[in-house]
Amino acid sequence: MVDAGHAPLAIICGGGSFPGAVADAVAARGRRPVMFGIKGWAEPAVIGRYGHHWIALGQAGRFFRLAKAENCREVLFIGTVLRPPLTALRLDWHTIKLMPRVIRFFRGGDDRLLTGVAGVAESGGLRVVGVKDVAPELFVAEGVLGRQRPSPRDHGDIDRALKLIATLGPFDVGQAAVVADGHVIAVEAAEGTDHMLARIAELRRLGRLTASAGVGVLVKAPKPGQDRRFDLPSIGPRTIELVTAAGLAGLAVTAGSTMIAEAEATIKAADRENVFIVGVREPAPQ
Amino acid sequence: MVDAGHAPLAIICGGGSFPGAVADAVAARGRRPVMFGIKGWAEPAVIGRYGHHWIALGQAGRFFRLAKAENCREVLFIGTVLRPPLTALRLDWHTIKLMPRVIRFFRGGDDRLLTGVAGVAESGGLRVVGVKDVAPELFVAEGVLGRQRPSPRDHGDIDRALKLIATLGPFDVGQAAVVADGHVIAVEAAEGTDHMLARIAELRRLGRLTASAGVGVLVKAPKPGQDRRFDLPSIGPRTIELVTAAGLAGLAVTAGSTMIAEAEATIKAADRENVFIVGVREPAPQ
Numbered sequence: 001m002v003d004a005g006h007a008p009l010a011i012i013c014g015g016g017s018f019p020g021a022v023a024d025a026v027a028a029r030g031r032r033p034v035m036f037g038i039k040g041w042a043e044p045a046v047i048g049r050y051g052h053h054w055i056a057l058g059q060a061g062r063f064f065r066l067a068k069a070e071n072c073r074e075v076l077f078i079g080t081v082l083r084p085p086l087t088a089l090r091l092d093w094h095t096i097k098l099m100p101r102v103i104r105f106f107r108g109g110d111d112r113l114l115t116g117v118a119g120v121a122e123s124g125g126l127r128v129v130g131v132k133d134v135a136p137e138l139f140v141a142e143g144v145l146g147r148q149r150p151s152p153r154d155h156g157d158i159d160r161a162l163k164l165i166a167t168l169g170p171f172d173v174g175q176a177a178v179v180a181d182g183h184v185i186a187v188e189a190a191e192g193t194d195h196m197l198a199r200i201a202e203l204r205r206l207g208r209l210t211a212s213a214g215v216g217v218l219v220k221a222p223k224p225g226q227d228r229r230f231d232l233p234s235i236g237p238r239t240i241e242l243v244t245a246a247g248l249a250g251l252a253v254t255a256g257s258t259m260i261a262e263a264e265a266t267i268k269a270a271d272r273e274n275v276f277i278v279g280v281r282e283p284a285p286q
Numbered sequence: 287m288v289d290a291g292h293a294p295l296a297i298i299c300g301g302g303s304f305p306g307a308v309a310d311a312v313a314a315r316g317r318r319p320v321m322f323g324i325k326g327w328a329e330p331a332v333i334g335r336y337g338h339h340w341i342a343l344g345q346a347g348r349f350f351r352l353a354k355a356e357n358c359r360e361v362l363f364i365g366t367v368l369r370p371p372l373t374a375l376r377l378d379w380h381t382i383k384l385m386p387r388v389i390r391f392f393r394g395g396d397d398r399l400l401t402g403v404a405g406v407a408e409s410g411g412l413r414v415v416g417v418k419d420v421a422p423e424l425f426v427a428e429g430v431l432g433r434q435r436p437s438p439r440d441h442g443d444i445d446r447a448l449k450l451i452a453t454l455g456p457f458d459v460g461q462a463a464v465v466a467d468g469h470v471i472a473v474e475a476a477e478g479t480d481h482m483l484a485r486i487a488e489l490r491r492l493g494r495l496t497a498s499a500g501v502g503v504l505v506k507a508p509k510p511g512q513d514r515r516f517d518l519p520s521i522g523p524r525t526i527e528l529v530t531a532a533g534l535a536g537l538a539v540t541a542g543s544t545m546i547a548e549a550e551a552t553i554k555a556a557d558r559e560n561v562f563i564v565g566v567r568e569p570a571p572q
Contacts, residue, residue: 164457171450173470183476184459190471190495191485199477199485209476 008032009134010072010126012055012063013042014079017261018138018234020046022078025135034070036063041080064124075126076134131232131259140235140279142255146267148276150250153181154217158252160184161219162283169224175233178248180216185209193220197242204247213247221254221282235277236261240269250276257282294318295420296358296412298341298349299328300365303547304424304520306332308364311421320356322349327366350410361412362420417518417545426521426565428541432553434562436536439467440503444538446470447505448569455510461519464534466502471495479506483528490533499533507540507568521563522547526555536562543568 009026011033013019019042023033027050035052037044042054053066067075121128131138144150150158157179164184168174176188178200185203188196197218203209220233235253243251250270253260258279260266270277295312297319299305305328309319313336321338323330328340339352353361407414417424430436436444443465450470454460462474464486471489474482483504489495506519521539529537536556539546544565546552556563 160457164454164459167453167457168450168473171446171453171470173450173473178475184457185476187454187459187473187475189464189473190469190489192494195485195489199481203476203481208478 006031007071007073008034009129010034010036010063010067010070010075012036012038012075012077013047013052014038014077015041015043016080016234017043017046017236018259019079020049021138021261022076022131022135023047023050025138029134031134034067034072036066038079060124064126067124067126073127074129075121076129076131078131132256138259139256140253140258140260140277142279142281145263145277145279146270148250148270148274150217150252150276150278153215154249154252154276156182157217158219158278158280161217161252162221162254162280165219165221166224166283172223175223176218176220178216178218178246180209180211180248183211185211185216193218194238194242197239197246200246200248201242209247214249216246216248218243218246218248218251219253220251220258222257232257232259234259234261235266237265237269240266240273240275240277243275244273248275250278252278252280254282255279292317293357293359294320295415296320296322296349296353296356296361298322298324298361298363299333299338300324300363301327301329302366302520303329303332303522304545305365306335307424307547308362308417308421309333309336311424315420317420320353320358322352324365346410350412353410353412359413360415361407362415362417364417418542424545425542426539426544426546426563428565428567431549431563431565432556434536434556434560436503436538436562436564439501440535440538440562442468443503444505444564444566447503447538448507448540448566451505451507452510452569458509461509462504462506464502464504464532466495466497466534469497471497471502479504480524480528483525483532486532486534487528495533500535502532502534504529504532504534504537505539506537506544508543518543518545520545520547521552523551523555526552526559526561526563529561530559534561536564538564538566540568541565 009031011019011023013035019035023035026033033050035047035050037047037052037054039054039056055063160182161177161179161184164177164187165174168187174188176193176196177184178186178196186196186200200209204213220235222233233253235251235258239251267277295317297305297309299321305321309321312319319336321333321336323333323338323340325340325342341349446468447463447465450463450473451460454473460474462479462482463470464472464482472482472486486495490499506521508519519539521537521544525537553563
């Protein structure tokens with residue numbers, strides 16, 4: 001029997017390109033990834049490059065059977081899965097036995113949902129690992145990533161947004177905010193970062209923002225106390241596109257806890273659009 | 287010379303119907319309102335019912351001259367004026383002399399802007415009064431306003447949103463939030479309440495919200511420490527329309543500090559749509 005760290009890694013895959021990036025990093029270290037694509041979320045082109053299975057949300061029993069058959073000892077969750085409406089779940093018998101616990105997750109905020117999922121995975125005998133454990137190179141490092149650098153004003157905006165996100169921690173809301181010249185102009189909740197950035201572009205078009213184009217920073221940071229094995233903030237080329245359309249100066253993300261998709265393409269896009277990307281240290285817990 | 291409380295009241299009017307409602311209440315008490323419509327914001331049909339002048343933002347000198355000629359001793363600010371882009375200001379000489387102070391307002395959040403405006407008005411010899419001083423009946427009272435009543439779950443959502451808004455106070459952001467079954471689904475920043483409610487309707491249409499239709503509460507409250515003479519939260523028939531479109535159960539506003547426009551029409555709309563309106567006590571300062 002191989003030890004957990006060398007046995008194949010079960011990767012439960014939501015949407016986006018991160019599942020593929022994690023699988024590549026895992027495979028590059030000589031470990032076999034086994035992709036479990038969540039129906040409706042995982043992208044066939046992304047998970048199809050490795051051995052894979054499809055599961056529906058709520059099929060914990062099916063997942064455990066398959067993971068066991070594949071000799072997996074550890075599982076990682078990656079990719080986009082928005083909190084599903086309960087009616088969208090396909091519940092199998094194993095999951096129904098877990099229902100009292102599942103219901104508890106759904107009544108809490110996202111953090112409790114995720115911590116709950118980890119508990120279920122562990123009840124099935126698998127250890128839950130985070131991206132940091134298996135592919136630390138997918139995280140943004142501290143410092144400036146491209147050619148543009150944040151100005152002192154940008155640094156002021158970054159500090160204010162980091163403090164705001166930290167303050168919101170107990171409400172289990174928001175991994176992102178936009179601050180322009182000291183004013184908080186957007187706080188992310190259920191809409192997600194892309195939607196929030198599109199709103200800023202719209203408010204600017206309507207003349208509802210007073211900060212000039214080229215002023216303002218998108219800041220992303222994990223919620224304080226968030227389980228770092230799940231749902232970490234992430235950026236990619238699309239983020240640069242939306243930051244540019246919103247007329248912001250750049251974006252700041254917490255070093256070591258924000259993932260970057262297609263790093264090269266992201267930085268190239270930032271340089272082309274003259275927006276900065278900076279990895280900043282997380283504020284100390286208050 | 288009449289005392290300040292009986293001299294004509296200068297009302298600086300932004301957009302919406304509140305300037306007219308305040309003028310009606312003032313006139314009903316036998317005091318003459320003098321409307322100063324802010325160009326681009328005040329509505330001719332609203333301010334035209336009383337003696338009025340038009341002023342542009344930044345024309346402090348012109349305003350003081352006219353207010354003095356009308357024998358006004360007190361001034362009240364009411365209606366919608368979004369923070370203007372600096373380029374939209376028409377500065378007169380009096381205002382230019384005040385520029386160092388004006389610039390300071392624009393670098394702060396809204397609260398500092400408003401407190402700054404009050405300082406300028408007072409430097410011109412006028413006392414700034416609030417709606418509460420002249421028309422307290424325009425505020426929502428404590429208790430349920432229409433036929434629908436909030437459920438215990440709604441009360442939980444209301445408490446959470448009130449705490450969130452209180453927590454955001456130091457960031458000078460947000461007089462409103464939406465919480466559904468314990469989840470914070472929207473926090474208002476630069477976009478305003480209407481835009482935030484439209485977003486919830488859109489997220490619901492896209493299947494991005496998990497709370498069922500009919501669950502969730504819009505909560506509006508003044509920011510802690512906000513100068514109550516300005517920019518108070520307000521609701522009206524349009525709010526009910528948007529709360530309904532967003533699929534929420536109702537709305538809660540702080541009693542005594544939230545204004546209600548066209549109270550009868552608002553309550554009628556709420557009863558028709560089966561949404562509740564409740565005036566709640568503000569949480570004690572933390």
